[in-house]
Amino acid sequence: MIRITRSGVYYRSGAFLSEEEGRTAGLPAPAQAREGTMAYGILKAHNTLDTMDRLAIRFDAMASHDITYVGIIQTARASGLTEFPLPYVLTNCHNSLCAVGGTINEDDHVFGLSAAKKYGGEFVPAHQAVIHSYMRERYAAPGKMILGSDSHTRYGAYGTMAIGEGGPELARQLLRKTYDIAYPKVIGIHLTGAPRPGVGPQDVALAIIGATFREGVVKNAVMEFFGPGVGSLSMDYRSGIDVMTTETACLSSVWSTDETTRAHLTALGRGEEFKAQAPADGAWYDGLLEVDLSTVEPMIALPFHPSNAYTIREFKANARELLRQVEADAAEQLGIKGAAPLTDKLVNGQFRVDQGVIAGCSGGTYQNLVRAAQILKGSAIGPDEFWLSCYPGSMPINLELTRQGYIADLMAAGASIRSCFCGPCFGAGDVPANGAFSIRHSTRNFPNREGSKPGEGQISYVALMDARSIAATARNGGVLTGADELPDCPADQKDESWSYDDSAYRSRVYFGVGKAKPETELVYGPNIADWPEQIPLPENLLLTAAAAIYDPVTTTDELIPSGETSSYRSNPLRLSEFALSRKDPQYVPRAKAILAEERKRRAGEATDALMGRDPKTTGLGSFVMALKPGDGSAREQAASCQRVLGGCANLCAEFATKRYRSNVVNWGMLPFIAEDVKDWNIQPGDQLYLPGIRVALERGEESIQAVLIQNGAERPVTLKLPGITQEEREIILAGCLINYYAK
Template sequence: MGYNLTQKIIRSHLVSGTMQRGQEIAIRVDQTLTQDATGTMAYLQFEAMGIPRVKTELSVSYVDHNTLQTGFENADDHRFLQSTAAKFGVYFSRAGNGICHQVHLERFGIPGKTLLGSDSHTPTAGGLGMLAIGVGGLDVAVAMGGGPFHLIMPGVINVRLHGRLAPWATAKDVILEVLRRLTVKGGVGKILEYGGEGIKYLTVPERATITNMGAETGATTSIFPSDEVTRAFLRAQGREEVWVELGPDPDAVYDEVLDIDLSTLEPLVACPHSPDNVKPVREVGPLAVDQVVIGSCTNSSYLDLMKVAAILKGKTVHPNVSLVIAPGSRQVLTMLAQNGALADLVSAGARILECACGPCIGMGQAPPSGGVSVRTINRNFKGRSGTADARVYLASPETAAATALTGRLTDPRELGTPPVVALPEKFHVDDRMILPPADNPDDVEIVRGPNIKPLPVAGPLPESIEGRVLIKVGDNITTDHIMPAGARVLPLRSNIPAMSEYVFTAVDPSFPRRAREAGGGIIVGGENYGQGSSREHAALVPMYLGVKAVLAKSFARIHRDNLINFGILPLTFIEPADYDRLERDDVLQIDGLHRALREGAELEVKNVTRGFTIKARAQLTPRQVEIILAGGLLNYTRRARA
């Protein structure tokens, strides 16, 4: 029996375990990436481990999230990150150089290597044939220290692409179709491995759009084979020497198969407020649009923006629309400037932003009250845009550009013949904004401004926990609900006491005060608790407020791992209907934790307030049990090194 591509890469990196679906395995990590919003914590955690230099083949620290500098906080963080990178042996991609995933694809990704990134869209590099997984910063810190990455061996879905995209149908429409079919939960515990004869018509940036947004299905990652298309991209980046051919064996076996006929796809849009609420553009509307945002790690490549420029050339943005464009990287922006496309965008009325995440993470460009924003980004959760009652629609750059011209959500097929844009023979390569690590790390002093506060660390898990239900939330609660982003909160990422004022405030403004008064407690959640971004602050800050456990119907993978990493017990209801029997302020008590966790036994959760008992399970691997008992991964790792 042959191996699929996923199994081949895992097999060549396997440190422990067998590749049996559902079993815990550990893999060697070749490369890591961090971005600034998760990076400050990751480097504080790395420092706390007492390891002088990273042990990976390559680690990169990017600055792309908090680039607005309306106060000292972000600028202080950038200096901290630059100095830690120099000292710890990490490449530093400066603010302005671009979005981590776009730059990593261009300058660092290598087919067949493993990449661990403290950003949920790390799977973007799967477009280049990497096994690229998004995790919390603490997992990245451990990997930088040479530790393997532990995960449950996922199932592999073979997504077979047939035929060829019709005019105006795009890679974005491919992944929106996958989301329509799988939903935001359908990929949990799985890897999406693309194949079929249709892949040869998709360039690496197009493949990267698809693997990027695979994260929205909850999948561990997504991956394409490395073929002649990959080679051409790397050659154009001046990096052909890192190319290797990689694909599944002819008799590879998969857990599931998903067939998509590319020729039947049409322009699609994800309607508010979930990336799986997907409909054909022609079926939505008429819908007046206030804002169009083109950019983000999903759709900001040279090819994307060249098509947008061709659509806008010689035309004018509709008077009721604000069109903002954030190029994915300095390479992209420089090339647009050199070939005149930037002039076409500006002349049409586009507002050009810096090469960064920007509006995608709510850093500026919030839409008007009650406004409609059409965006090429990957998430449209309520409030993420910075305007609580805005409605965000996710679409391809082509649909977004057509919409910017008409002022209403527009099927780009109305525009006639699509522009033809080819991958350039040579990209503009200039790595001067990527600083290599210092040769003499002892000479580097880490710069800590007042926004860099000490790292909070949990204590070991006690034998019993008793606590009030601090909040009871519904299904599909995102990490944005738990720990909001946006211009007010993001700059506080390295200042946990200040951040704790914002936990759950999008859902219940009194949460931080009540959690503090109660000295911590327990959270009750519905299905898919913690979906969305990898932000470990959604676990770290509740831990700081004294949250001991989250009792939910089910969890999103990265968030569940983050809870464990910070010593918060993730529990699931054995009877999901018991969710209805719990109310806010009920006092819950769980005894005999240590033995029950070690034996994998069911836990009895006493509702002290109402006088009944329900059952829950933790479903932890033996290693996760030890992490929880130690009070989190940092304590566990330090103990293992001692």
């Protein structure tokens, strides 16, 4: 189904050659041949430096939703923001349920509108569009680069390189700074064949994620899609695959463009933005995935990660064993003991699920919901436990589905039609019952992502599937069914275009790009607070472990939970109370206790926590040890909450994503690596003493000599700061990005 080549290859005349074969054929060296990739051309066009080994990127546009834009604008304001220097879209698709947290969600929406007016931005009111659906429709086009404060910022199907990052990186763009990275690896994704009836984009995406994530095949790389298989796919289908590339841990993605792309952009009223885009003959790739679309089967990604992927056929054949593994994972990761066995949902050899959801940037496309409606037409979901909800990705999609009668077909079958809202993707909508099993065409199935509260003994499960198989399951009354099992499953067409009507946007969206009104007053609700002041890095540091996490991967949802806690995203101190709350409930009180001693030190009061060290030169702080932190969301709060509580460092074997490491640095924390840290057996309360840490950073050292203190015993250890740039050092020395720009 998927063939992986980990070594570099040339792409020539539709075939792939090894480096040696390429030399024999007279092809240029890889360093030159890489210029033939689509990614190289786009990066070069947006790079402000003369070299391509290091990149300083300026983007064409940016987008944020209502969990992130308040913090970004507050950060930029504290650093001198006067107006938005590029198109900046503020959507309201995450915290749209204004009953959660009282008035504070709508207070933030009002702030966002006032900011769009003051600084010259585009404001999309709640329930109008999912952030990525809107950006596809309005901004994505071949050759562009877009930055978003959401990890699923992916518009590669349009020929756009889009990147999801933490809020500070967007604040940098607002301050006319650049996005600085080393030139990334580019991995070729060569598509051949065409999908079979019943196989949707989520199936293709889960197959790719399952093949790549665990071994880091495309981690921090650009995934470049091309090949004859691209031509067999509609734009909706391509986007459905593309948006899920985030779950491979890649940096970005880009696709070749063709007449399907041109026709779609023309339908959106932006046909003049089309340009042909394809790899040059002889282009060099740092690795290769070959995907025969005709071999992909309907898939299911079991809890608790999109890479935990199996064909539905395999799952059914091994359901009891696989479900027991999910139960074991739940007990280990969530601490839930004695939960009702999932195997009880096996009835007469059939697995019964409780809920279906088709939603968001991956599920709520026109084509996905048309297929679901066609599969369900004339059927009834039934009055038992199973229920289905459908969320169109935007009002134009919703409008066309309504005009064509597909919404009526879904409603007549018993599906609940919801607004354009991301909530089910991160636990703010359609929370299943305790012990329930939900199948979703959405982006993630991390622990707690569905909204349960394991700390209160709750647990529910999410598996990812394609809209087609979810609809087939709904038609079968909740019995898990692959869409290819239906005798009449409709096939997807490459030219499945739809009539685009943006009248809903023209009636409600504030279009203020380039029309700043500096006299506008920002509207602050009572929950919107400034960032607490942070101090520069002291000469020495004595850090105490406030949490130690030995899971193979720690997600940002575990570092700061999503769902209703996100209502407090505009109040840094209040939000920090939830840090690691579902992973280590004692983290916050431990960190606060250390911070209290640090505050005594700053005030000149005596503290025994320094253990005799000079209070004028030695600062106190906390750190989090996790083997591989930062998979998942781009939300900066995963790092900023630690900083607000006195965090000074993360210590890990490796960072799961570049974006989380960037958040750590931008909030003034040291991103330490120690590959053998698991063997150190660090526990909460253990300490790291970092003598001369400030001087070491100023000198540009990447190896930091420290002292590990455990149970009164001391031993020297070496901490690494691989690849840390001069600017990153200066940010940490200043205490955080805000301080750095204030200087």
